[in-house]
Amino acid sequence: MSDAEQASDFDPTTTVDEFEPVDVFPSSEDMDLRPGADNCYKCTSCDTSCPVAEVDESFPGPKFQGPEQWRLKRGEDVDIDDSILSCSNCMRCDDACPSSVPLSQMHNTARGEYVEEHMDKLSREYLRxxxxxxYRTLASIGSKVPRLANFVMGLGITSVLGEKIMGIPSERDVPEFATETFRQWFKKRGGSKVTNPDKQVAYFHGCYSNYNTVEVGKAMVRVFEEFGYEVLVPKQQCSGTPMFANGMLKDARREAEVNVRELGKAIDNGADVIASCTSCSMALRQEYPELFDIEGIEDLSEHTYEAMEFLRIHEDLEGTIRESEVDPQAFAYHAPCHARNQGLDRQAVELFRELDGAQIEDVGDSCSGISGTYGWKSEKYETSMKIGAEMFDHMEHAEGDVGMTECPTCAMQMNHGTGYEIRHPLELLEEAVAN
Structure with missing residues (x-):
């Protein structure tokens, strides 16, 4: 299919199909996933789509981690298999399943049960x-003294000790803290420069855009203001994405309760919720209603959008881009797994090929391999890099030597594997329409 044909498939007046979570908590306090497990007919589509199973022969794959494991638990007292910790939570298996088995829901639930019931709470692995x-807790501390924190974290001895004591791979470069957080910048500028009660969005900036890549949050604000939106920045906690991936469901629920309450206030006043990170939008849209029963959680799910997705639906973003231009530049674009799961994997390519001066090339559908915290564990580092090898190769053969992605940890992996500078699509969008 040509690029033009693919572009024509997008209808800006429609949204991604609403996610309908399976009811897995009927009346009992015990999580019962048999309704979803019974839909599996063992076609192995999920296994063939799994990036971990592709490079790690010891990993049994999503089919075992999901429906087979819950079938085993139905008949007898069977413990969750510890291989559940090798699942990266990329959630590609959800898209691959032809019978809508709630695989990621099963995996998240299984990880939570394993961590709660079987993991040694004093072990290095659990503490790490x-x-x-x-991360938000650590970042809030580090951002108070960012220059000192960056200096200490950049020392070679810090990397060595991090690997020996905590199991953090020394090969990884710890991301630097911004000298001014996004929330500090937003408060200093006096909030939104636009006042418009009829066009308001509540920005869920997440941890990384607040403490590290502040330029992404600034770009989001300026772009939306250019289209006449008043940007609100409500109180918020972490989306919970890294907690889901590590089975820390009690921690994730604690964060979710704050986010549902605070973002819900903005929704009640007519705002939609906008996220610049596709893992954050995925958490609010899908994982929250899958895993938690919190009043208002459905409203949050229904009113959450990824930033460019929202503008494509509600504004003539394509028309604006066709009339804009930027200095000549070429990008190697990687669509994060959590963007693919929301049907957003083509939007940056479709949008920016109409931008005069920009050249953008999709580097393929492979996973980056880092999967949030997954690639930050010494025992998973080699697997992470094996998964990312295809993406690295495609990037190095692309025309541009600047990468682009919506996911901050994918950006870390792209930079780590190629040395390329990585930008967020919102930064290019700001250059095109808000400068």
Missing amino acids: NRMLSN
């Missing part, structure tokens, strides 16, 4: 995973 899951 808990630290990675609660």
